[in-house]
Amino acid sequence: MTDRMFAELKPAALDELTEEAYRRRRSADLARAFASPRPAPRRRSRRPFLLLAGTVAAGLTAAATVVALSGESAAPRPPTPTPLAAQPVSPRSFLLAAATTAMREPATSGRYWYVRERTSYRVQSLPSDYQAKIKALVQEQKRTEERLKGDSDGLAAAKKEFERKVTELKMAELPYLAFAADTRESWRAMKQGEPGRTVSNQDVAVTFGSPADEAAWQAAGSPKLVDEEARTRVDDTERVLSIDNPSLTLQNLSALPGAKDTLKRKLDALWQSSPNTANADKNGYLWQTAVDLMTAPLQPGTRSALFEALADQPGITSQGQATDTLGRTGVALSAPxxxxxxxxxxxxxxxxxxxxxxxxxxxxxMLKVTLEQMGWSDTLGERPKG
Known part of the structure; x- marks a missing residue:
């Protein structure tokens, strides 16, 4: 799962100073932010699932699957109701059908792994105010650490107080509802040492929860809510898959097992060694990591084994059809x-x-990310063909 999704749940740290960390740590109340769907991009044509007879309600041939993870017995109901199918899909059968489809796909490769995603979120604070206050807190913390040098108990208490203040700042909200969305494209090089490229903050859009919210924003002087300038970064850093899996990179994903039981043992070992094991139960870690892997270039066998491993998880229930922000229908599943x-x-x-x-x-x-396109490109800056 992308870092900005779950960073909201993790302790604050000094990397709050960076703009990218600021983006990752914004909580996002996304209700009403997705009223204007974007045109659906073309996707590669593949063979459909071989679903078992009686498993799927009629009319789901072109449907998608939605998996919901929750600590409660039932998934929370969104503020804007999502259309649901009258006859829910069998979660296990659907995931096993996905495994069959994944296994039949040919192995592919390329020079760059390309991802284009559209992210929508609530604007929690004014960017300039937030970063100025964070910098002030960091400077104060540095002075405190210098003063308490050698006092382990005092340093521990100071760190806890610093994190409390940062959390309090993060939880602050504007006196009006404002929402933002932007697009990010990345070309991640598969060859170690070769530069990749990320173009972020494209097609920035800001909307308000209601005319009254927009009027309140105008009454406050119409402050700048988001940075609207696109940014391009080129570097040759070998990037990890996620903060939960620092040992996994795009370069070593091909070494992941292609058999279900072996992959489950590998994922268990990764969970045990994850720096965030204390903050994530094993089942939750598996589903979070599944998102990371689904947005990465896996081998067909590994991708198939991942779906089989998910199908074995207890507590998954079907909730019927749902619709994504591009208007594509899906089948809602939930897992605790x-x-x-x-x-x-x-x-x-x-x-x-x-x-x-x-x-x-x-x-x-809190956050909604639509994956508009993924695939291989052999030229930096060019999108996949087809």
């Missing part, structure tokens, strides 16, 4: 975790590709 966080995945039933994921905290939506 130790947290109140709910993650929804939308998986295309013809290709077994991840189309969208969302994060909710009980009834409070």
């Amino acid at each position: 975790t130790a947290h109140t966080i709910t993650v929804r995945l939308i998986i295309d039933s013809e290709t077994a590709e991840l189309l969208q994921y969302e994060m909710w905290d009980r009834e409070r939506p």
Whole structure:
């Protein structure tokens, strides 16, 4: 799962100073932010699932699968109701069908792994104010650490107080509802040492919860809510898959096992060694890591084994059809975790590709990411063909 999704749940740290960390740590109340769907991009044509007879309600041939993770017995209901199918899909059968589809796909490769994603979120604070206050807190913490040097108990207490203040700052909200969305494209080089490219903050859009919210923003002087300038970064850093899996990179994903039981043992070992094991139960970690892997270039066998491993997880229930921000229909599934966080995945039933994921905290939506295109490109800056 992308770092900005779950960084909201992790302790604050000094990397709050960076703009990218600021983006990752914004909580996002996404209700009403997705009223204007974007045109659906073309996707590669693949063979459809071989679903078992009686498993899927009629009319779901072109549907997708939505997986929701929650610490509660039932997934939270979104503020804007999502259409649901009258006859829910069998979660296990659907995931096993996805495994069959994934296994039949040919192995592919390329010079760059390309991902284009559209992220929508609530604007929690004014960027300039937030970063100025964070910098002030960091400077204060540095002075405190210098003064308490050698006092381990005092340093521990000071660190705890610093994190409390940062959390308090993060939880602050504007006196009006404002929402933002932007697009990010990345070309990640598969060859170690070769530069990749990320173009972020494209097509920035700001909307308001109501005319009254927009009027309140105008009354406050119409402050700048987001940075609207696109940014391009080129570097040759070998990037990890996620903060939960620092040992996994795009370069070593091909070494992951292609058999279900072996992959489950590998994922268990990764969970045990994860720096965030204390903050994530095993079942929750598996689903979070599944999102990371679904947006990466896995071998067909590994991708198939991942779906089989998910199908074995207890507590998954079907909730029927749902619709993503591009208007594509999906089938809602839910699975419990130790947290109140709910993650929804939308998986295309013809290709077994991840189309969208969302994060909710009980009834409070936080983040929604639509994967507009993924695939291989052999030229930096060019999108995949087809």
